[in-house]
Amino acid sequence: MFRRSRGARGGQDGHPSDATGKVPAPEPEAPQQPPPHARPSPAGAPAPNLVASYREAVRRAFGLIARGPDVEELDAALALEEEARLARELGTERADMIRRDVARAWWAETRTCPWCGEPGVLHDVELGGP
Numbered sequence: 535m536f537r538r539s540r541g542a543r544g545g546q547d548g549h550p551s552d553a554t555g556k557v558p559a560p561e562p563e564a565p566q567q568p569p570p571h572a573r574p575s576p577a578g579a580p581a582p583n584l585v586a587s588y589r590e591a592v593r594r595a596f597g598l599i600a601r602g603p604d605v606e607e608l609d610a611a612l613a614l615e616e617e618a619r620l621a622r623e624l625g626t627e628r629a630d631m632i633r634r635d636v637a638r639a640w641w642a643e644t645r646t647c648p649w650c651g652e653p654g655v656l657h658d659v660e661l662g663g664p
């Protein structure tokens with residue numbers, strides 16, 4: 535006499551097998567494109583506040599240079615990093631133009647070289663230095 539094990543492999547009296555290969559079709563993926571107006575405007579004029587921020591960053595850098603060796607290294611690093619970041623955003627040419635303009639104003643105001651902080655000398659031929 536042997537026992538039939540019920541259920542283990544019983545195909546007959548159990549519910550019909552699920553493995554019919556019928557899988558519900560996956561939903562088509564929605565295209566995920568950002569709306570075109572969400573992008574920042576390309577090469578045109580930079581935002582005015584970007585220019586203002588950059589001028590400020592350049593002045594801060596000149597100020598740090600003028601203060602010389604007693605500037606905290608971290609302060610200097612952060613200021614230069616910010617200046618570089620904004621310059622990248624503006625593009626090299628425009629950033630150069632602005633930096634030059636700020637340097638001219640800096641010299642006019644402080645009579646110290648914007649590039650090295652030396653008083654009374656402007657080490658910049660293009661700005662009228664020796």
Ligand SMILES: [Zn+2]
Pocket residue numbers: 647648649650651652655656657
């Ligand atoms: Zn100098």
